[in-house]
Amino acid sequence: MAVKTPVSIVKIGGAFLEEPELASTFYRNFAGMPGLKVLVHGGGKRATELSRQLGLEPRMVNGRRITDEASLEVAVMVYAGWANKSMVAALQALGCPALGLSGADADLIRARKRPVAEIDYGYVGDIEAVREEALHGMLQAGWVPVFCALTHDGKGQMLNTNADTIAAALxxxxxxxxxxxxxxxxxxxxxxxxxxxxxxxxxxxxxxRYDAMVASGQIATGMLPKLHNCFQALEKGVGQVRIGLPDMLLPGAETFTSICL
Structure with missing residues (x-):
């Protein structure tokens, strides 16, 4: 059986974009990672700030953002605009051939609008398909894809999608x-x-241990969807999942949490 080539999929929280020193450290660590790699980023903190400047009050339920039409416009402006292009420019400055993307670009990530159940999440997408062959082609061409937290439904509708979920799906x-x-x-x-x-x-x-920590309240709110994605990724064939500070991207790093089944 042929040995598979490693690829690293790294998700970074949007909060790091707001702290120049933290952002600079992350960019250096990520750019220095050997081999093929993909970056997925958030931008929720900046989206929240811009929403409030525009008179819109963000709504969150269990760590997930409620996205009405106005909030979606803000998300597209921040995620695909300022956040994505700022990260691409910073990585290019370090010699990393970053390519800024949303799920709509090249039809890379298609999703469906989440059905209304107990909660109406609005224009939030649940991922249905990743165009893996196209992503593979970008990696083989030497690009480093940088995804923001947006997908589309194939019918012209952009959808806000949790960045942790996108990273796991990729x-x-x-x-x-x-x-x-x-x-x-x-x-x-x-x-x-x-x-x-x-x-x-x-x-x-x-x-x-995860179930026990959830029951005790040690794991709650935003960590719930993140860890759900971790376990689901492992169950579907991902070889290794880690959570921690950007230093864990460096060789010999020891302080992080390894997720296992």
């Missing part, structure tokens, strides 16, 4: 051809038993 799609490694970078050194104590990070989190 990793799953590429796992048929590559050895996939999924990294979720954020402002904590991993999953914590005490949110106020960075030293309380969990080195390895399996499903049993």
């Amino acid at each position: 990793a799953v799609a590429l796992s048929s051809r590559y050895e996939t490694r999924l990294y979720y970078c954020f402002e904590k050194p991993g999953v914590l038993t005490d949110i106020e104590d960075p030293a309380s990070h969990v080195a390895v989190l399996d499903r049993k």
Whole structure:
């Protein structure tokens, strides 16, 4: 059986874009990663700020954003505009051949508008398909795809889609051809038993411990969809999933949380 080529799918939270020193460290770490790689980013903090400047009050439920028509316009402006192009420019300055994308570009990520159930999430997309062959072609051509948190429905409608979910979907799609490694970078050194104590990070989190931490309230709100995506990615063939600070992208890093089944 042929050995698969590794590819790293890295998701970075939009909060890092707001802190120049943190952003600079992340860009250097990501640009320095060897081999094929894909970047997925958020931008929720800046979208929230712009929404309020425009007189729109953001709404969140269980860590997920409610997206009405006006909020979608803000998301497209921030995610595909300022956030995406700022990251692409910063990476290009480091010699990283970044290519800024949304799911609509080249029909790379198609989604459907989430059906209304107990909660109407508005223009939020649930991913249906990733055009893996086109993404593979970009990687083989030497590009480093940089995805914002937007997809489309194939009928002209843009959809806001959780960036953690996009990263997991890309990793799953590429796992048929590559050895996939999924990294979720954020402002904590991993999953914590005490949110106020960075030293309380969990080195390895399996499903049993995850369920116990959810039951005890140690894992809640925004971490719930993130970790759900982690376990789902592993179940669908992703080889490795880690959560932690951007330093975990460096060789020899030890402080992060490895997710396992």
